[in-house]
Amino acid sequence: MIRLLHFADLHLGVENYGRIDPQTGLFSRLTDFLRSLDQIVDHALEQEMDLVVFAGDAYKSRDPSPTYQREFARRIQRLSAAGIPTILVVGNHDTPNALGRANAVEIFATLEVENVVVAKWPATHRLETKSGPIQVVTLPWVVRSTLLAREEYKNLNLEEINALILEKIENIIAEEVVGLDPDVPAVLAAHGSVFGATYGSERSVMLGQEVILPRSMVTNPAFDYVALGHIHKHQVISEEPPVVYAGSIERIDFGEEREDKGFVVAEVEKGQATYEFVKLAARPFVTVKVEAKGDDPTAEVLAAIDEHDIAEAVVRVIIHTTPDKEPLIRENEVRRRLADAFHVAAMVRDVERKTRLRLGTDQAVEEMTPRQMLERYLEVKQTPPERAQVLLEYADQIIEAINY
Numbered sequence: 001m002i003r004l005l006h007f008a009d010l011h012l013g014v015e016n017y018g019r020i021d022p023q024t025g026l027f028s029r030l031t032d033f034l035r036s037l038d039q040i041v042d043h044a045l046e047q048e049m050d051l052v053v054f055a056g057d058a059y060k061s062r063d064p065s066p067t068y069q070r071e072f073a074r075r076i077q078r079l080s081a082a083g084i085p086t087i088l089v090v091g092n093h094d095t096p097n098a099l100g101r102a103n104a105v106e107i108f109a110t111l112e113v114e115n116v117v118v119a120k121w122p123a124t125h126r127l128e129t130k131s132g133p134i135q136v137v138t139l140p141w142v143v144r145s146t147l148l149a150r151e152e153y154k155n156l157n158l159e160e161i162n163a164l165i166l167e168k169i170e171n172i173i174a175e176e177v178v179g180l181d182p183d184v185p186a187v188l189a190a191h192g193s194v195f196g197a198t199y200g201s202e203r204s205v206m207l208g209q210e211v212i213l214p215r216s217m218v219t220n221p222a223f224d225y226v227a228l229g230h231i232h233k234h235q236v237i238s239e240e241p242p243v244v245y246a247g248s249i250e251r252i253d254f255g256e257e258r259e260d261k262g263f264v265v266a267e268v269e270k271g272q273a274t275y276e277f278v279k280l281a282a283r284p285f286v287t288v289k290v291e292a293k294g295d296d297p298t299a300e301v302l303a304a305i306d307e308h309d310i311a312e313a314v315v316r317v318i319i320h321t322t323p324d325k326e327p328l329i330r331e332n333e334v335r336r337r338l339a340d341a342f343h344v345a346a347m348v349r350d351v352e353r354k355t356r357l358r359l360g361t362d363q364a365v366e367e368m369t370p371r372q373m374l375e376r377y378l379e380v381k382q383t384p385p386e387r388a389q390v391l392l393e394y395a396d397q398i399i400e401a402i403n404y
Contacts, residue, residue: 002134002185004051005044007263008229009248010037011093012068013060016253017314017343026067028342032283034071036249039280040263041075045082047265050129052079055229055246056091056141056191059104069107076108080115085127089119090140091191091229092210119189122172124179134268137176137223139190141230142169142211165211177222185268188226194218197245199397200232200256218243225266225273233259234277242266242275250282254316254345255397257285283342284313292321298330305337315341320350370399 010033018029044052058064058072079086094104102110109118117125119138126135142165156164173188180186193199194213218226219238226243233256234247246264251257261282266275290304301319308315315338319329326349338344368376374395378388 001267001269002050002129002131003047004053004134004187004225004227004266004268005040005047005049005263006053006055006189006227006244006246006266007040007249008055008191008227008246009057009091009232010054010072011057011060011248011250011252012072013064014250014252017345019343029283030068030071033250034075036261036280036282037072037075040249041078043263043265043278044079044084048130049084049265050131051127051134051136052084052086053136053187053189053227054086054088055189055227056089057093057229058088058091059093062093062096062104064104069104072105073107076113076116080113083115083130085115085117085129087117087119087125087127087136087138087189089138089189089191089229092141095141095143122169122176124176126181126184133184135180135184135186137173137180137186137188139169139173139188139192141191162211166214169211169213170217173217173220177220180222183270185224185270186222187268188218188220188223189228190218190226191229193230194228194237194243197231197237198233198235200248200259215243224270225268225275227264227266232256234262234264242273244275246277249280251285251314254285254287257287284309286310286313286315286341288315288317290317290319292319292329293325297321297325297328298333301329301334302337305334310338310341312340312342314343314345316344316346316348318346318348318350320352322352326351371395 012030012033014033015027015029018027021028021031024031059068076086088105088108090103090105096103103120105118106120108116119140122139124135124137126133192213193210195215215237219241221241223241225241228243228245231245232248232252233245235245237243244264247259247261249261249263251259251261260279262277262279264275264277266273286308288304288308290301292300294300301317317334321329331347334347335344371392375392378391
């Protein structure tokens with residue numbers, strides 16, 4: 001039996017909702033991400049894991065700063081020095097935007113760091129662990145531009161390009177499956193979207209820009225466990241075999257406020273696997289919503305804050321009030337009550353306004369939902385239907401995140 005640790009979507013370099021730490025000179029949110037990564041590495045070492053699979057997106061940017069690279073390398077070096085084989089699958093945030101450029105984690109392969117494999121191409125890696133051999137088929141992020149650059153494909157539309165890419169991916173994986181040793185446990189480690197997966201807040205930035213992998217490809221019975229990255233929400237796509245998104249290890253925005261963050265520990269042997277999701281002590285995000293329309297709206301806001309555990313949390317306060325009560329909200333008092341928060345992201349005053357008619361409709365604006373208002377606005381602006389549909393899909397994701 002092989003015990004492996006699976007994590008993904010580290011995204012070092014996310015620097016929202018924080019401040020510079022005067023003691024280290026580092027942004028405080030970077031410290032959050034590194035603390036979660038340290039918990040993962042500590043677990044791998046303390047539990048003497050046989051294998052670590054990182055399913056992509058080490059950094060927020062494909063061009064990480066030297067500081068981010070140093071901090072990531074320090075943690076990977078700990079695994080290497082302990083003799084734990086570690087596979088780094090290249091994700092979309094690690095992938096360069098031009099052919100010939102190095103990916104963000106390629107330095108480990110260039111320096112031939114012991115026990116570290118950088119998976120930049122689809123391939124099968126047979127690894128010897130202290131508990132025996134294991135085969136890992138890797139599928140890094142698919143770069144559409146590699147195909148678009150070829151002369152014979154330049155006149156194809158996006159749908160045709162995606163279909164062609166998907167066919168090539170399926171053929172590649174099928175070839176790798178044929179070459180697997182039937183007596184040795186096999187794992188698929190991939191960075192991408194699988195049909196049927198539930199997106200988190202990252203969905204809005206990926207609409208129409210990726211190839212969706214079919215479930216039939218990742219549920220191939222040749223694989224005993226499938227370790228996925230790219231989607232930030234931890235979830236299980238299939239049980240036979242287990243097809244698992246580890247999810248991101250820290251919350252990035254309020255769209256992930258209620259999502260648990262962590263990693264997966266799997267026990268894999270030929271023909272079966274069990275797994276467990278391990279929660280991390282990620283930075284909490286807290287939204288305080290309050291109806292402040294009484295005689296003392298400030299007191300109502302303070303009472304609402306007291307109902308939440310805001311200690312060391314990233315907090316936003318959304319105050320629903322009326323025009324006559326808004327001036328009575330004493331913001332200094334509210335901010336003092338938020339002193340225990342790690343960071344106050346926003347204090348939004350949602351003030352009821354008098355009914356107005358706009359956008360060329362007989363319906364009052366205040367009676368319309370945000371989506372209806374946007375839809376009507378796009379109609380007035382004569383936005384092309386295809387573009388309007390994409391913008392409305394973006395809006396749906398933003399509205400969902402705000403209302404979550």
